[in-house]
Amino acid sequence: MNLTNAVEGKEYIVQDIDTDDEELNAFLFSLGCYSGEPITVVSHWNGSCVVSIKDGRYNIDNHLAETILISE
Secondary structure, three states, X not given: OEHHHOOOOOEEEEEEEOOOOHHXXXXXXXXXXXXXXXXXXXXXXOOEEEEEEOOEEEEEEHHHHOOEEEEO
16 A cells, blocks of 8 residues: 555554655655654645654655555
8 A cells, every 4th residue: 555545644654665766765765754664644635645754744746655655
């Protein structure tokens, strides 16, 4: 399952980042989004979603959200 299918307000665990783009991997890593880290979708809105990672909130588009694989 990826972030676009996540229920708002529920905490998930990042399982994998499904992309071969090293810049994208580095960007997500700098946000604290990598395997084993908890992530919560705060809201889905206008083709994007607001996520809470560690102590920050970030707005990411659905294309990026599709690359973040999660589990409960």
